[in-house]
Amino acid sequence: MSLAYMPGFGNDFETESLPGALPQGQNSPQRCSYGLYAEQLSGSPFTAPRGTNERSWLYRIRPSVRHTTDFRAIDRPHWKSAPNQEAGVLSLGQRRWDPTLYPDAEMHFVDAMHTMTVAGDAVGQVGMATHVYALNADMEDDYFFNADGELLIVPQEGALRIFTEMGIIDVAPLEIAVLPRGMMFKVMRGDGVERARGYVCENYGAKFTLPERGPIGANCLANPRDFKTPVAAYEDKESTCLVHIKWCGSFYVTPIGHSPLDVIAWHGNYAPYKYDLTTFSPVGAILFDHPDPSIFTVLTAPSGEAGTANIDFVIFPPRWLVAEHSFRPPWYHRNIMSEFMGLIEGQYDAKEEGFLPGGMSLHNMMMPHGPDHDAFEKASTVDLKPVKLSDTMAFMFETRFPQMVTRYAADLETLQPGYAECWKGIERKFDGTPEAGGWSGAK
Numbered sequence: 001m002s003l004a005y006m007p008g009f010g011n012d013f014e015t016e017s018l019p020g021a022l023p024q025g026q027n028s029p030q031r032c033s034y035g036l037y038a039e040q041l042s043g044s045p046f047t048a049p050r051g052t053n054e055r056s057w058l059y060r061i062r063p064s065v066r067h068t069t070d071f072r073a074i075d076r077p078h079w080k081s082a083p084n085q086e087a088g089v090l091s092l093g094q095r096r097w098d099p100t101l102y103p104d105a106e107m108h109f110v111d112a113m114h115t116m117t118v119a120g121d122a123v124g125q126v127g128m129a130t131h132v133y134a135l136n137a138d139m140e141d142d143y144f145f146n147a148d149g150e151l152l153i154v155p156q157e158g159a160l161r162i163f164t165e166m167g168i169i170d171v172a173p174l175e176i177a178v179l180p181r182g183m184m185f186k187v188m189r190g191d192g193v194e195r196a197r198g199y200v201c202e203n204y205g206a207k208f209t210l211p212e213r214g215p216i217g218a219n220c221l222a223n224p225r226d227f228k229t230p231v232a233a234y235e236d237k238e239s240t241c242l243v244h245i246k247w248c249g250s251f252y253v254t255p256i257g258h259s260p261l262d263v264i265a266w267h268g269n270y271a272p273y274k275y276d277l278t279t280f281s282p283v284g285a286i287l288f289d290h291p292d293p294s295i296f297t298v299l300t301a302p303s304g305e306a307g308t309a310n311i312d313f314v315i316f317p318p319r320w321l322v323a324e325h326s327f328r329p330p331w332y333h334r335n336i337m338s339e340f341m342g343l344i345e346g347q348y349d350a351k352e353e354g355f356l357p358g359g360m361s362l363h364n365m366m367m368p369h370g371p372d373h374d375a376f377e378k379a380s381t382v383d384l385k386p387v388k389l390s391d392t393m394a395f396m397f398e399t400r401f402p403q404m405v406t407r408y409a410a411d412l413e414t415l416q417p418g419y420a421e422c423w424k425g426i427e428r429k430f431d432g433t434p435e436a437g438g439w440s441g442a443k
Helices: 371-382 406-409 419-423
Strands: 005-007 015-016 037-042 056-062 072-074 094-097 113-122 128-134 142-146 148-155 160-164 167-171 175-180 185-189 195-202 227-230 241-247 248-257 263-268 273-276 296-300 307-314 318-320 339-344 360-363 387-389 392-399
Touching: 015 175, 094 148, 094 419, 113 360, 113 406, 128 307, 128 392, 148 339, 160 175, 167 175, 167 273, 195 307, 195 392, 273 318
Parallel strands: 142 241
Antiparallel strands: 005 227, 015 263, 037 056, 056 263, 072 248, 094 360, 113 128, 128 195, 142 185, 148 175, 148 195, 160 167, 160 185, 175 273, 227 273, 241 248, 296 307, 307 392, 318 387, 339 360, 339 392
């Protein structure tokens, strides 16, 4: 099945699966075509400024009041929400994990979600959570929506097909998908995929948008035309289905007798989308030093404080390193932001070993981190010719808030207990003479 998409970020789109299903000139006619129901889905307060006002009009077989009936609370012990500080779990320090293991039992996307860290407050709609998934089954008659936040999905292994109310998205490793808060969907494995794994950022706060480019100007980084929104598609199924809901950190299910993915047409700017990470155009230093990692921001979720992100989604893609008389990998640093990092493929240039595709690390607020011993020694002595970093893709979910480690993450068998040993070999080099150092000023 070949899918179609509409290009652009934050555009006002319109699309229909059946001719004439989309009203023209008004949103809510007295009678909709095909006997459809008109319904508005709002992602912002009604009176939000035009630049942040988000809503879409959906024309569907049944209004969504028929998709949620009797709620029954259920337990999902591995999906946590902020605030969540579990007794005996220390979030202070630096941590790294090997790739997530696949389950033995059948597990679909929602069942497979396991929380690594949380920050902020889901009910207060600020902060985030990081999750991992490793699945081997499809959501055939199961559907889900998250009232607590939007979901940024980062596949690492195995493609996914995400069927949403507003269309179908195929997303593979080196791509991402973003599902708005409150959007109903189900996740299937891609064609020929037996199992899939990846990372998810649950954004409780203001939705993701493109970062300001500032002096960079109108082009580069993530260009709006490379974001793709699906065309309308629907599922007309009359059978027993189960809708799963996350609301204020708790989980519920409601049985219905039909599919809730019944939107025939829609228009608006509140919609899911995908993005190909290989279309990111990096900008960097072309003489000496290198800028901080914010230069690699794909998406940002703003906070109430200008220039301070609730979340930044940052990538480290293939790129040229050309800086003269400079230490080229990321420097040693401490940061007011908290950094959860994952590796999709290849090797990350600040770590010579131990950081594997499918793995992840956490460097919490003000915790020092940087190149391991071997990476430092190599970068300090290598001949500084232009070098291209190829076949690599790392990413970071970065937030202003401290990330609290869950009991699940703390007890994972994939946790590397000796991670901090990667800096153990870094020893004193100071001997009080200028000759011990290197370049000491502009030339």
